[in-house]
Amino acid sequence: MLDLQAINEFPARITLEGESSGLEIEEGGVSQAGTASVELNIVLSDNIYYCIGEAACEVKIECSRCLESYSLNLRGALDFTVREAAENASSDEELLDGELIKPSGAGQVDISDHVHEALVLELPLKPLCVKDCRGICPHCGVNRNEEDCDCRTESEDPRWDGLRDLQQ
Ligand SMILES: [Zn+2]
Ligand SMILES: [Zn+2]
Numbered sequence: 001m002l003d004l005q006a007i008n009e010f011p012a013r014i015t016l017e018g019e020s021s022g023l024e025i026e027e028g029g030v031s032q033a034g035t036a037s038v039e040l041n042i043v044l045s046d047n048i049y050y051c052i053g054e055a056a057c058e059v060k061i062e063c064s065r066c067l068e069s070y071s072l073n074l075r076g077a078l079d080f081t082v083r084e085a086a087e088n089a090s091s092d093e094e095l096l097d098g099e100l101i102k103p104s105g106a107g108q109v110d111i112s113d114h115v116h117e118a119l120v121l122e123l124p125l126k127p128l129c130v131k132d133c134r135g136i137c138p139h140c141g142v143n144r145n146e147e148d149c150d151c152r153t154e155s156e157d158p159r160w161d162g163l164r165d166l167q168q
Contacts, residue, residue, distance in 0.1 A: 001110060005106075022116030029123075035057070036056060056075045076121055
């Protein structure tokens, strides 16, 4: 929750801890998601709050090669505006892209959708625990980061990595 009424002076720089990251388990291989921290620079102009900053969250995610979970710090850009609802606005007022409506008179704005979106965009399509993760041996199934196996029939040519990932 972003509490605009608690800010006395603009432009303002604020930090919010413990925001809900909104990340669901299983989303993009995420097995565990912590709370997010948010940093925002807020400029007030013509009754519109321009908010630019960053959301960060630590997640546990599954490596696409070896299937082990590892920790990953996600950092995503935030860029949205908040404007006050008009006095007699209907509840289904049109929203522009990246725009939030603050209920008239209220100070708090729920920014969780924006935080969620910023973080989801940063989820890797193909998570890797380490850049050159050696993955699981397709023959015997050992995690080749942890032990070497004797299956030497397959070429270690990295150009085959893509094909191996397809097989998994
Ligand atoms: Zn791995
Ligand atoms: Zn093997």
